Amino acid sequence: NAGVTQTPKFRVLKTGQSMTLLCAQDMNHEYMYWYRQDPGMGLRLIHYSVGEGTTAKGEVPDGYNVSRLKKQNFLLGLESAAPSQTSVYFCASTISFGFSTGELFFGEGSRLTVL
Amino acid sequence: KQEVTQIPAALSVPEGENLVLNCSFTDSAIYNLQWFRQDPGKGLTSLLLIQSSQREQTSGRLNASLDKSSGRSTLYIAASQPGDSATYLCAVGMNSGYSTLTFGKGTMLLVSP
Numbered sequence: 001n002a003g004v005t006q007t008p009k010f011r012v013l014k015t016g017q018s019m020t021l022l023c024a025q026d027m028n029h030e031y032m033y034w035y036r037q038d039p040g041m042g043l044r045l046i047h048y049s050v051g052e053g054t055t056a057k058g059e060v061p062d063g064y065n066v067s068r069l070k071k072q073n074f075l076l077g078l079e080s081a082a083p084s085q086t087s088v089y090f091c092a093s094t095i096s097f098g099f100s101t102g103e104l105f106f107g108e109g110s111r112l113t114v115l
Numbered sequence: 116k117q118e119v120t121q122i123p124a125a126l127s128v129p130e131g132e133n134l135v136l137n138c139s140f141t142d143s144a145i146y147n148l149q150w151f152r153q154d155p156g157k158g159l160t161s162l163l164l165i166q167s168s169q170r171e172q173t174s175g176r177l178n179a180s181l182d183k184s185s186g187r188s189t190l191y192i193a194a195s196q197p198g199d200s201a202t203y204l205c206a207v208g209m210n211s212g213y214s215t216l217t218f219g220k221g222t223m224l225l226v227s228p
Contacts, residue, residue: 004158033215042220043159043204058215090158100146100166101208104216106158 002026006091006107013081013114021076021110023091029105030096032074033058034066036087037109043090049074050096081114088112117142117209121219128195129227136190136222138205143183147208150179150190152201153221159204163190195226 004025013019023032033048045058049068063085065077074093078085089110095102118141128134138148147166151159163172163179165188171180178191188205202223206216 040220043206043218045215048215092159103149103161103164104151104159104206105161106151108158109156 004091004093004105004107006089006110008110009108010111011113013078013112015082015114017081018077018079019081019112020078021089021091021112023074023076023093023107025072025074025091025093025105027093027095027105028071029093030071031094031101032068033092033104034064034074034076035090035092036060037090038087046076046089078112081112083114086112086114117145117207117217119205119207119217119219121203121205121222123222124220125223125225127225127227130195130197132195132226134192134195134224136192136203136205136224138188138190138219140186140188140207140217142209143186145183145207145209148179148181148188149206149208149216150177150188151204151206153204154201162203192224195224197226197228200224200226 007022034046035043044060047066049055052071055066067075091107092104094104120139149164150162153159165181176193181188202221204221206218
């Protein structure tokens with residue numbers, strides 16, 4: 001099983017450029033998440049989705065947009081990249097039990113540098 | 116707002132030692148708690164998941180306990196090995212209906228041969 005796959009794994013952008021990170025999962029999970037991880041800040045939730053066609057804001061959504069057109073894919077977009085968005089981005093997914101969720105599966109991360 | 120704290124931030128032990136990692140949270144209205152392992156430059160791997168109705172979970176040399184009323188969880192690692200060296204994170208899921216997790220900043224563990 002591939003699990004959760006993120007592309008690209010590394011990217012360097014110039015300030016003002018746009019890009020899209022792709023997350024794909026093959027476990028038929030309803031819930032998908034985008035986190036960023038920064039030194040001293042831990043993991044912070046950017047956006048998440050509880051099903052195909054739905055998205056919601058997390059703790060740090062500004063400067064990012066997301067889309068979940070297919071259940072297996074969750075896209076994270078940066079419309080105009082800023083140096084403050086230099087970070088490691090992680091996608092995760094899990095199954096819903098209605099009252100709770102299962103274990104969270106993470107991708108390997110996408111390291112983004114904005115110059 | 117839920118806050119998750121992990122103490123200590125770093126821990127260094129000799130091989131073979133039993134050790135305990137601590138996780139505390141401020142809001143006890145959680146639906147689950149997970150412990151993860153993260154190796155340098157890698158993603159997070161789930162180690163143990165405890166639902167709010169459970170008190171502990173075990174997997175091999177790992178045992179995680181949960182005390183909701185006191186807002187605490189511990190991860191016990193028996194007979195530590197150099198391969199256990201990694202950062203360990205705990206995360207709590209809230210009963211807020213948003214299905215999201217709040218993470219601690221992790222404990223960096225180094226097990227020396």
